[in-house]
Amino acid sequence: MPKVFITGVSTGLGNSLAREYLSMGYEVYGISRRAPENLKNVKNFHFDSADIREPIMLQSTLESLFQDVGELDLVILNAGISGKIQNISETKMSDLQDAMKTNLWANKxxxxxxxxxxxxxxxxxxxxxxxxxxxxxxxxxxSISKAALNMLIKLYSAERLETHYSSIAPDLIDTPLLSAIFQTPNSEKFPTIEKLKKMKILSSTEAAKRVIRAIEKVRELPSGVFVDIREN
Ligand SMILES: NC(=O)c1ccc[n+]([C@@H]2O[C@H](COP(=O)([O-])OP(=O)(O)OC[C@H]3O[C@@H](n4cnc5c(N)ncnc54)[C@H](OP(=O)(O)O)[C@@H]3O)[C@@H](O)[C@H]2O)c1
Incomplete structure (x- = not known):
């Protein structure tokens, strides 16, 4: 049975990816701080709660989750936060560091x-x-944390030739992360928020299906590549 490990399975895209891979016959391993209620007691789903920003907790969680696992067919680094939508000149270093911690360093x-x-x-x-x-x-x-994430993946691809690495940008997805962006205070300062509200927004199930197709196709491209689903 193929094995996939997904971070951030409690809500949104990660939760839908877990459901889709389970329906495809995968053994699915997931972590997030909250447990995914809809996947409780589902056969072939293995969950442990962890904060990916806490390296010691993360290591011990992975040790227990993967006790009997020597190989994973796929790892999806999905957990992420939007951070505050604000001008870069007004962004405090602590806000930048916060986004970098979750979206970048936790993945390393x-x-x-x-x-x-x-x-x-x-x-x-x-x-x-x-x-x-x-x-x-x-x-x-x-943006800064996701640009750096793409480079982190490229750098691993240059060292670990036995693994195929890629970064994939999904569609706009109806999830708590996007709702939080839509509720940005003083959103009139950021015209893109209104533009996004008028754009096509996929359900997390539809988005997960498209991400899964992209994950299969990206293996034909060189390791380390960044693919934006909306441009393909
Ligand atoms: N929604 C969109 O339109 C969109 C567009 C482009 C890219 N993305 C990307 O898609 C990915 C999933 O986002 P989403 O929209 O599905 O957001 P979401 O519904 O807010 O889900 C985020 C997931 O990440 C987990 N997570 C966050 N911080 C964590 C931490 N410290 N430790 C462990 N887990 C953590 C959350 O679980 P807990 O809170 O339970 O820990 C949750 O399961 C993100 O990387 C996001 O940047 C989303």
Whole structure:
């Protein structure tokens, strides 16, 4: 049975990815701080609660989750936060560091922890964002953290030739993260928020199906690549 490990399975895209892979016959391993209520007692779903920003807790959680696992077909680094939507010139260093901790450094800690456990990885996919490249006013700490995440993945791809690495930007998805962006205070300062509200927003189930197709297709491209689903 193929095995996939997904971070951030309590809500949104990660939860739908877990459901889709379970329906495809995968053994699914997931972490997040909150447990996914809809996947409780589901066969072939293995969950442990962890804060990916806490390296010691993360290492011990992964140790117990993967006690009997020597190989993972797929790792999806999905957990992420939007951070505050605000001008970069007004963004406090603490806000930048906060987004970097979750969206970037936690993923390095996680990949290194899996390496220490000697788990062989066939494919690693980081869930990125089109804002990694677009530089939209207001998407300050989020854009910087996702751009850096793309580079983190590229750097691992240069060292770990046995694993296929990629970063994938999904569609706009109806999730708590997007709702939080839509509720930004003084949103009139950031015209993109109103534009996004008028754009096509997918359900997390539809988005997960499209991400899964992209994960399969990206293996034909060089390791380390960044793919934006909306441009393909
Ligand atoms: N929604 C969109 O339109 C959109 C567009 C482009 C990219 N993305 C990306 O898609 C990914 C999923 O986002 P989403 O929209 O599905 O957001 P979401 O519904 O808010 O889900 C985020 C997930 O990450 C987990 N998470 C956050 N911080 C964590 C931490 N410190 N430790 C462990 N888990 C943590 C959350 O679980 P807990 O809170 O229970 O820990 C939750 O399961 C993110 O990387 C996001 O940047 C989303």
């Amino acid at each position: 800690e996680l990949l290194d922890a899996l390496d220490r456990l000697r788990i062989e990885l066939k494919q690693v996919v980081a869930i990125s964002s089109s804002s990694a490249c677009s530089g939209i006013k207001g998407w300050s700490s989020y």
